[in-house]
Amino acid sequence: MTFVADPLTARSNADISQADRSRVFHSWSAQGALAPMPIVSGSGSVVWDAEGNEYLDFSSQLVNVNIGHQHPKVVAAIREQAELLTTVAPAHANATRARAAEMICELAPEGFEKVFFTNGGADANENAIRMARLVTGRDKVISRYRSYHGNTGAAIVATGDWRRIPNEYARGHVHVFGPYLYRSEFWATTEEEECARALHHLERVIQAEGASTIAAILLETVPGTAGIMTPPKGYLAGVREICDRYGIVMILDEVMAGFGRTGEWFAFHAHDVTPDLITFAKGVNSGYVPVGGVIISDAIAHHFDDTVFPGGLTYSGHPLAAASIVAALGAMREEGIVDNAKRIGAEVIGPRLAELAERHEIVGEVRGSGVFWAIELVSDRETRTPVTPATMGAIKAALLSRGLLPFIADNRIHVVPPCVVTEAEARRGLEVIDAVLAEVGAGEAAPSLN
Known part of the structure; x- marks a missing residue:
């Protein structure tokens, strides 16, 4: 061209x-x-x-x-959907939205059968935090100082970098240092030391805050804007073990790292770990139309079978966005x-x-x-x-x-x-x-x- x-x-x-x-x-x-x-x-x-x-x-x-x-296939899919139906309220069923959710779940681990669509990554993290709080009955969320989770109420406070400081209006957020051997906070000299000490630090913060108050640990699988710090071997598995030990929901933020960016469909696929909630946006359709979402483990999804989920968005699963997801994921597979x-x-x-x-x-x-x-x-x-x-x-x-x-x-x-x-x-x-x-x-x- x-x-x-x-x-x-x-x-x-x-x-x-x-x-x-x-x-x-x-x-x-x-x-x-x-x-x-x-x-x-x-x-x-x-x-x-x-x-x-x-x-x-x-x-x-x-x-x-x-x-x-x-990409011509994605552009064509958006155009075709616009000619068929440009928008629909989220309460209605829509075939394109259903197919987009199905294709996303096919890439997730076994035991993830539902997607809650959002407008982007920030509100994906907002709603994952909401789900964790509702399911556990707890309030606090632990995230890392070296992180970015979005610019909405809870997401920006979960963020660890300077952008959090003038925006600290949300409650119940606690931050920890994650592994980063090049600038270790733990006086580590090897990846093994960095991993072990970062996990010890995390667990001690949980204990000091009160494990029964912690709803979720929210981590970017690979911190992106904060420095593209691939976690050392065993770190994410160690976080999973800690979450299981204390009944904490593990949320992995794949907004930047997901859908091919690390050479995997999801970055956590390379780390032998399965979270409870997966947030996504950006790469699922390359940002052609604004969209994000939460991929929900069955245990959490079924919690709301008979309990109202108190959240929703006018443009949740917007058909133009859904069409772009279907086309993008299809092209990524085929090519x-x-x-x-x-x-x-x-x-x-x-x-x-x-x-x-x-x-x-x-x-x-x-x-x-x-x-x-x-x-x-x-x-x-x-x-x-x-x-x-x-x-x-x-x-x-x-x-x-x-x-x-x-x-x-x-x-x-x-x-x-x-x-x-x-x-x-x-x-x-x-x-x-x-x-x-x-x-x-x-x-x-x-x-x-x-």
Whole structure:
């Protein structure tokens, strides 16, 4: 596909950016200095701005365009559903919604037969928390400091990062540190130590808070925005054991990590664990239409057979969203898209990032799987001091100038292209990152003392 300007919106990048900035209130931003980058079209792993400049999308927008931009089967399914029925109240039965739920449950472990649809990941987590509280009769929810669960009442307070602090209006939330060996909170020197000590810390917090007050433990299977920290072997299984010991509901947030991102349909498939509730959004339909949901274990679902579930959303299981799910999951299966993500991660991204870590002093650590990787940048490998925001700004500008659209978070470059990325595209993007690290990193990183 080549760039084609939309005649209805054909303007310069500057005109579109100014029009957007003058009327649109942007999230997580001071509004005055914004200069949003226009994107007007895309195909697969590539997007174009209003003037036809091409960018290889190594951000997948917000790490959600797993099936790539403008997949023809998904676009066609949305169009066909719009011609049949554009909307329906959630109280009615709808065949497209039922098929979407069926296809999602087919990917979940045995014993998950129902889906509660939401409008996105935040309200998926909200409703999972609600279910856990109602089923257990308890109030508190434990989540991690290094986490992001969404920007609604309970979800933002479950979040651990800075965005929680000005939004702490919900009750009953407790935070713990999870495993992160590179910046261990537990003085660990091996993954085994980090895992054991993180689990001990979690259990002690449960005991100190009062186990009989804890409704749920809510974890991103692989923390995404917080740093793409794949849990060490045994950690999630250990959390499962703790939940079983104290009668706590285990919720795994697969909003960012699910549907191919880690090279698995669900990230927890690689960790020999089954949660009680699974939240999802983003990757299930690559964000073509807003949607999310909770995949509910049978035990929890049946709790509400004779008890009213006090929750609902006008757009729950919206038919356009449901149609996009059916088409996206079907195409992902038929085209081997999850397998492609796994192969690209194992054969291209992982080995190439390991090479960059060897050659560039600015690289402190690389980690990830599938098409879900982080490059952590430091000014000193010995002290592991993060590079400055100014350095990250320079890196972002340099990547964009070379035609790579990056995902930058704190002192990290997240390497998160669509699951459909080709080997040639992955290598091209990594070459750009290599060149930028050589250019910008030369003036930032101190020589290693090792």
